[in-house]
Amino acid sequence: MIVEPGPIGAATPSATERYRRRVTRVAEAGGEVPWETKLQTLRRFVADPALHLAVYRCLYDSNQMTATVGMKIDQRVARDMLDALAIPADTPGLHTLKVALEAGDWVDGSGNRRPRRSA
Numbered sequence: 001m002i003v004e005p006g007p008i009g010a011a012t013p014s015a016t017e018r019y020r021r022r023v024t025r026v027a028e029a030g031g032e033v034p035w036e037t038k039l040q041t042l043r044r045f046v047a048d049p050a051l052h053l054a055v056y057r058c059l060y061d062s063n064q065m066t067a068t069v070g071m072k073i074d075q076r077v078a079r080d081m082l083d084a085l086a087i088p089a090d091t092p093g094l095h096t097l098k099v100a101l102e103a104g105d106w107v108d109g110s111g112n113r114r115p116r117r118s119a
Contacts, residue, residue, distance in 0.1 A: 020050050027054035032065055035073040042081060052085040060097055075101045 027045055030038050042058060045051040057084055062073050079101040087094065 021046070023048075023051055024054040027051065027058045028061075029059070030058040032061075036060065038062075039074075039077070046081060046084050048078065049086050052087050053091070054090065056085055056087050056094070060093055063097060063100060076103055 023045060027042070030042075038058070043054055046056050059078050063078065079098065082094075082098060082101065089095075
């Protein structure tokens, strides 16, 4: 197999950049993955600030899944993890998610906080 070189001066992503892109895709698509399955992975991702926004998206989607598919998440752990993320305070949905996790509520697809129904 012959590999053609890229244009002169073209930036080739480093192994770290390629890894972070893959990890970001995994985290962002992890909303439907059971909480227990993804928890340890998310904890590892929190250690890398470059992945914090992807972890946030996963937490946000996971919280939505509690209402739509009945997924259970540990809201205290999710809130602690959210507090550890270095993401902008004006990140869309961040404040709503924090309040929802604190109250034991969920955030719907429109970003509105909804009370969790008792079983």
